[in-house]
Amino acid sequence: MATENKNLSEYDKNTVPNAKKFRFGIVVAEWNETITEGLFDGAFKTLLENEVPAGQIIRWNVPGSFELVYGAKKMLQTQNVDAVIVIGCVIQGQTKHFDFVCEGVTQGIKDLNVQTDVPVIFCVLTDNTMQQSIDRSGGIHGNKGTEAAIAAIKMAYIRQQSSLSHQIDNQHLLSAGAIQLEEGTPLELKE
Numbered sequence: 534m535a536t537e538n539k540n541l542s543e544y545d546k547n548t549v550p551n552a553k554k555f556r557f558g559i560v561v562a563e564w565n566e567t568i569t570e571g572l573f574d575g576a577f578k579t580l581l582e583n584e585v586p587a588g589q590i591i592r593w594n595v596p597g598s599f600e601l602v603y604g605a606k607k608m609l610q611t612q613n614v615d616a617v618i619v620i621g622c623v624i625q626g627q628t629k630h631f632d633f634v635c636e637g638v639t640q641g642i643k644d645l646n647v648q649t650d651v652p653v654i655f656c657v658l659t660d661n662t663m664q665q666s667i668d669r670s671g672g673i674h675g676n677k678g679t680e681a682a683i684a685a686i687k688m689a690y691i692r693q694q695s696s697l698s699h700q701i702d703n704q705h706l707l708s709a710g711a712i713q714l715e716e717g718t719p720l721e722l723k724e
């Protein structure tokens with residue numbers, strides 16, 4: 534389904550987990566800032582609407598979308614966050630630079646999702662025209678920032694639940710008699 538057949542701001546509140554205790558990082562590119570500010574507004578307001586306290590939302594700015602990867606990496610390395618949203622707007626110009634920026638940021642964010650434990654949400658418009666970006670940052674097609682905020686809440690919840698289930702599994706094993714040795718602990722077998 535293409536964006537033109539879906540309003541990016543619409544979501545079913547009944548499918549959104551409780552987000553009150555989650556902490557979110559938002560990294561915003563300054564290129565095309567009228568668009569990225571619109572995307573940020575959509576994401577920020579949606580997090581507030583889902584009862585995330587403003588004090589649990591950390592915002593950093595970076596120069597352009599290519600720097601979103603480094604900004605997200607340092608955000609999740611240094612801040613206590615349950616998910617990171619990266620916000621950018623890349624618009625086709627006269628050269629192939631568009632292709633390289635889009636590929637770089639896409640692959641970089643994918644790599645962070647593979648290599649780290651904190652979900653990084655891809656709120657980067659890759660449009661042919663400014664009008665397409667306007668339409669997707671609060672215009673006729675809604676706001677991709679809203680979509681990204683809901684995705685961030687859902688992924689933070691999956692991260693939390695998967696960690697809990699892992700802990701429960703461990704507890705189950707320990708309570709069932711399995712032992713968990715600290716690395717280097719000598720195993721003493723009693724007669």
Ligand SMILES: Nc1c(NC[C@H](O)[C@H](O)[C@H](O)CO)[nH]c(=O)[nH]c1=O
Nearest residue numbers: 562564596597598599621622623624
């Ligand atoms: N043309 C756009 C850029 N270009 C800048 C790069 O993202 C990067 O900041 C620069 O190459 C220095 O590393 N960035 C956007 O976010 N949007 C564009 O349309």
Ligand SMILES: CC(=O)[C@@H](O)COP(=O)(O)O
Nearest residue numbers: 624625626627628630631
């Ligand atoms: C995505 C870009 O870097 C692009 O907008 C820059 O424009 P140009 O390709 O005309 O240099």
